[in-house]
Amino acid sequence: MQGFMFRSVIRGFRTSCGLDSRIKRRHTHKPFWQIKKSNQVPNEPLTFENKAWIAGLSPLKEEFAPWERQNWERSSIRSGIIAQKIGLAPLWTxxxxxxxSTLLQVKDNHVVRYIPAEEYASTHVGEKIKAPKGITDTPRGLNxxxxxxxDSRDPSTFTKGYCGLFNGSGVSPKRILSRFxxxxxxxxxxxxxxxxxxxQVGAYVDVRGTGIRRGFQxxxxxxxxxxMPSDNRGATxxxxxxxxxxxxxQKSRVWPGQKLPGLMGGNKMIMPALQILRINHKEGVLYVTGQGIPGNTGDFVQVFDTRHPVKSLKESPKFFPTCITDDLDYLPDEEYAxxxxxxxxxxxxxQ
Incomplete structure (x- = not known):
């Protein structure tokens, strides 16, 4: 009786939390908490002068002043950026x-929201994320x-609820959002x-993206x-x-994880420890090693400092926690490793 009640409780917990009892689970559906993003473009009678005036407005509501910089530590974790895969190019030593090398262009990236550790701990669902060594003042081991x-877009193409996500930051609505x-x-x-x-050139980064979707295969x-055998052996x-x-x-069923036909591709993948060979500061393009970054040309990927134990940062980067606008005046148009x-x-x- 107790075993039956325990199985019923577990079954109800899985049903309420939306967890899958199988080993593999494909995340091809949108989460239940995601806000509706796209909106039908209204037919507003805007003139060309009005559109030009709106495009010339600054995305910031007030004069922006960054927070005070702090010192770098060995256990520091910086934010990542969102880049667009634009093609391949050869380089020579x-x-x-x-x-x-793969070209990744950084297009109009802004910090949209800062979530403190206390707020993130109250909303985090899933396995506990361990904090790095030296950081023990965060609740539940979260940072x-x-x-x-x-990729800023016209606000009229998004819903009102989605545009409300950007009210606190003062930036125009973005098409791509990521969390670091x-x-x-x-x-x-x-x-x-x-x-x-x-x-900076010579550093190593991890690139996370979504693989190419191959459909049902x-x-x-x-x-x-x-x-199976060919026709000359009698197989049809x-x-x-x-x-x-x-x-x-002993089996009499299909075991979880059995290799069967199904949807192929479209999985989240990480390419670890890719070296930055060249940076075009003028156009915002990163040249990273390799040509196996997941996704098609034009897809967006996440780029962040590598977690590799050997190739991670051993000393403070050139800009910590990030490069501000005033620092761009002292950088050349291009840098090579x-x-x-x-x-x-x-x-x-x-000679």
Whole structure:
């Protein structure tokens, strides 16, 4: 009787919390708490002069003044940025080795909201997130959270509820929103702009994105199955089928995690420890190593300091917690890593 009651309580808990009892769970549906984003564009009789006047307004309601900077520590966690994947480009080292790099453009990034650790702890649902070493004054082991937005759009294309998310920051509505967990000494004031200069050349970053969606695929393409025999052995209509998945009294069911046909791709993936080879500060473009960053060209990804134990930051970055507008005056248009050949330098010199 007690076992039956326990199973009933667990079943009710799963139903109320919306948790899946299976091993694998695809997050292809939108969460229940997400606010409706898109809105039908109204037919407003705006003239070209009115549109030009609205576009010329500053997104900030008042004169912006950033919060006071704090000192960097070994356990500090900075905020990340949202970048758009715009293509691939080759780079060469000074010894002549060719390296393929992915171009990530930082477009109109602003801090939308700052969530203190106390508020985040009261709303956090899921596994407890451990705080890094040296940070013990946060409740439940949680750190503050920064909500970052990118790619400003016309407010009339969004719903009223979605536009209300940006009232406190004073910035125009963003099309893309992401959340970054930071340490207490790396918090930023809402409305703070984020640039590609947030990082420095030679540093390593982690890139998180959504893989390309392949749709509903069979087991041969999805899992790499060999397939059934060909026609010359007498097999018919079973060439790309999975075959038997087991039977008998010990199994007699489909086990959770069984490799079967289904939706392929569209999963969240992280490419760890990618080195920044070149930064174009004028256009806000990062050149990172590799060409396997998840997503199609034009998709948005999250870029943040790597968590790799060997390649993470060992000393304070050039700008902490981020690069402000006044710091841009002292930066060149482009920066290269020490081992990367600059295109404006001589490649061969005859004496």
């Amino acid at each position: 000074k010894s002549g080795v060719r390296i393929m 503050p959270v920064l909500v970052v937005g990118a 967990i930071v340490s207490p000494n790396a918090i930023l004031k809402p409305g703070t702009p984020l640039y590609a200069s947030h990082f 069979g087991v041969m393409k999805r899992w790499g199955f060999h397939g 209509k079973t060439h790309r089928r999975p075959g038997s998945i087991g039977s008998g009294c 020490d081992h990367i050949h600059r295109f404006d330098d001589d490649s061969i010199v005859f």
